[in-house]
Amino acid sequence: MRTRDVNKENLIQEKAIEMIVKQGLDGFSMQKLAKAANVSPATLYIYYKDRDDLITQLATSVSNRLMETSLKGMHPKMSFADGLELQWKNRMEFFFKYPLDVEFIEQIRYMPTYDSVRDNIRKNFGDVLGKFVHNAINRGELQPLPFEVYWSMAFAPLYQLIKFHAQGNSPANASFRITDDMVKQTLELVIKALKP
Structure with a gap:
């Protein structure tokens, strides 16, 4: 039996993501x-x-790295505004550092094989996020919402800004680049919309 070569395995993974x-x-x-x-x-x-x-x-590997990165420095007892801001910052860092990984996940997200990945994310990261959200609701910082509504409101605006940035344009701007001020303004609106 041949042994695993970590460098070779990493190269195979990089090539597979790039090809897909x-x-x-x-x-x-x-x-x-x-x-x-x-x-x-x-x-x-x-x-x-x-x-x-x-x-x-x-x-599974890419999703775990994304979630680990997005929760870096997170604590379930953080204020909702601070915790969401940290998650946005961490997610942007991952998206800009690993753009091919993000595109790869987007391509396979709706395949049947992704179900096991989704289950893995729930099992490994749902506890921290769940506690964070419940604590924010209990403190009156966040209104109770179905998960899908919360997720759409909390993260879709960020992902859309990143998408415009990656494309280099938006419907209103032929040469779009994301700025810290745009992110801050969008985050403030999201937090305001999610307050009770």
């Missing part, structure tokens, strides 16, 4: 990945059972 983002899932195969990573197809099967296992492991 640039070429889509339809044309992605273990054969093409082996060629792009300059390894034999047999080498891939040291690390992954098959294509779906590779995609699931990649998605």
